[in-house]
Amino acid sequence: MQHCTDPSTRSRPGRVGLMGGTFDPIHYGHLAAAEAVRQGFDLDTVVFIPAALPPHKQASQVTDASHRYIMTILATLSNEFFKVSPIELERRGSSYTIDTVRELRAVYGDETQLFFITGIDAILEICSWRDSGTLLTLCEFIAVTRPGYVTAGLNKLREALGESLFSRIHVFSVPALAISSSELRERVRKGKSIKYLVPEQVEGYILKNRLYLATDKKAEC
Ligand code: NAP
Numbered sequence: 001m002q003h004c005t006d007p008s009t010r011s012r013p014g015r016v017g018l019m020g021g022t023f024d025p026i027h028y029g030h031l032a033a034a035e036a037v038r039q040g041f042d043l044d045t046v047v048f049i050p051a052a053l054p055p056h057k058q059a060s061q062v063t064d065a066s067h068r069y070i071m072t073i074l075a076t077l078s079n080e081f082f083k084v085s086p087i088e089l090e091r092r093g094s095s096y097t098i099d100t101v102r103e104l105r106a107v108y109g110d111e112t113q114l115f116f117i118t119g120i121d122a123i124l125e126i127c128s129w130r131d132s133g134t135l136l137t138l139c140e141f142i143a144v145t146r147p148g149y150v151t152a153g154l155n156k157l158r159e160a161l162g163e164s165l166f167s168r169i170h171v172f173s174v175p176a177l178a179i180s181s182s183e184l185r186e187r188v189r190k191g192k193s194i195k196y197l198v199p200e201q202v203e204g205y206i207l208k209n210r211l212y213l214a215t216d217k218k219a220e221c
Contacts, residue, residue, distance in 0.1 A: 015113045017046035018104065018139070020097060022054055023068050024181050025206060026075045027198045031082075032176035033144040037117050038081055040172060041142065046117070047104075048072050048084045051095035055130070063211060065089050074201040098131040101138050114139035119177075123169060124153040127160050136161070141169045146177040188212035 019034050026048075034046045050072050052065045062068075069089055076082035087103060088095040101116065108114065116135075120143040126132050145151070151171060158166040179197050187194050189212055194203055206212060 014044045017043040018116045019048045020118045023050045023072050024063050026072050027179045029177040029179035033174040036174050052088045053094050055094040071202045075199045096130045098135045117142040120145040136165045136168045143171045147173045185212040
């Protein structure tokens with residue numbers, strides 16, 4: 001499988017976004033967020049990294065990683081700045097972000113600025129992530145959220161991390177993030193349309209492979 005993180009074509013150190021998520025399924029909110037962050041933070045590229053198994057989830061709670069990986073590729077094809085990496089799929093076990101960032105730091109070198117992009121709800125829990133202190137020194141974080149989201153949790157996080165590490169986290173608001181994967185799964189299960197909420201190819205893939213038709217175990221946990 002091609003590792004779409006080859007930095008050999010770069011002529012300068014660069015700024016790289018690492019878009020981490022379960023992408024179950026990927027939707028226009030994720031894509032709009034990645035594009036807005038790319039422009040807002042002047043990133044050269046955004047690498048989507050579907051988690052094989054997010055550390056706080058059980059395998060039975062997430063759709064097979066190969067489906068989520070293929071949908072991510074389909075969704076990102078039309079943007080020349082977007083890439084998809086199988087790095088977490090190729091590693092066995094839980095997808096710890098520290099392992100991913102360490103591997104990619106070695107690939108890109110110390111000169112490249114890495115930004116790990118994901119939803120604010122996930123980042124608010126970062127103190128419970130493996131080696132979070134080291135992680136925050138290896139890359140900066142961009143916590144994407146929808147406008148009007150109450151960010152009271154950020155004050156607690158500032159206290160827990162201290163000012164220096166907390167300053168490595170940037171909050172970025174994206175209107176399209178009103179869409180959520182859990183709502184999309186629910187819509188498919190109830191036979192409702194997901195047209196215009198996900199790219200057409202992703203919609204076709206979900207229908208063809210009959211994904212999300214069974215009761216959503218994720219919502220029950
Ligand atoms: P999650 O708990 O499924 O999602 C939390 C919230 O963030 C949801 O509202 C989700 O919306 C949103 N979200 C997730 N990824 C997003 C993205 N890339 N852009 C915009 N919104 C996003 O989170 P998760 O997907 O399992 O985890 C997020 C990332 O953090 C993954 O890369 C995961 O591996 C990493 N993580 C690492 C550790 C660790 O290293 N110990 C622990 C936890 C998470 P949608 O459902 O619509 O996406």
